[in-house]
Amino acid sequence: MMVSDDKGFIHWLQNHLLACPMKQTFGLDCPGCGLQRSIIALMQGDLIGSFKLYPATIPFLFVITFLIVHLKADFKSGAQIIKIAVGFVAFIILINYIYKIFTHQLI
């Protein structure tokens, strides 16, 4: 990923990403690899780049936001929506990882 020249919070984040333990020992991507880069891309306003790096980021952030609102406001069918959304996120994570395996993008 390109490290931008501008100073600031995003620049600081780009240089302080947490290392994936699987990547360190195996050298292979884990099912969660790309999440942090994807969030930074989202913070820079790059929706498509964020989706390409990790497709589950936007739905996952939606789930987290909806959970916070639901716990405050207590929607009638909020629990049902959360259940479906989490299933959807898990499905995306699985499909993304399988896609990565079959297109040899694991390094």
Added chain:
Amino acid sequence: MSEEQLEPQETPQPIQPPTSPQKNPFPQSGGFNGMQQSLPNATIVLVLGILSILTCCCYGIIGLILAIVALVLSKKDRALYALNVGAYTEGSLKNLNAGRVCAIIGLILSAIYLLICVVFIAMFGFAAIQDPNFAKEFVESMK
């Protein structure tokens, strides 16, 4: 805390539709005990269940721990609810069940991930995996 909640209510209202504590038409003389309250761990279970989907950290171990904690707490609360159906709000039970489903999904994902790691180590040996060229050779061999 759980000792008090386990005690049977004076007048349980099993047929009563779910109402928020403010609209409760039966303000019993027992005060707090007569009101419908939310299950004690419903929120925690929901949050832990959702966080357990993040299985990417540390070979799935974190996801496994969060999911198991959520499942144990939800089991406790379901027993509490079954003991005393009228005493808890419907909304908190729904939250609890949603959290439980999320925790089960997280548990399955983490377990698959952990299993893959163990199989990898068993197949290639730990020393071979730490070799920096291992990943490249492995991906080449799959092509």
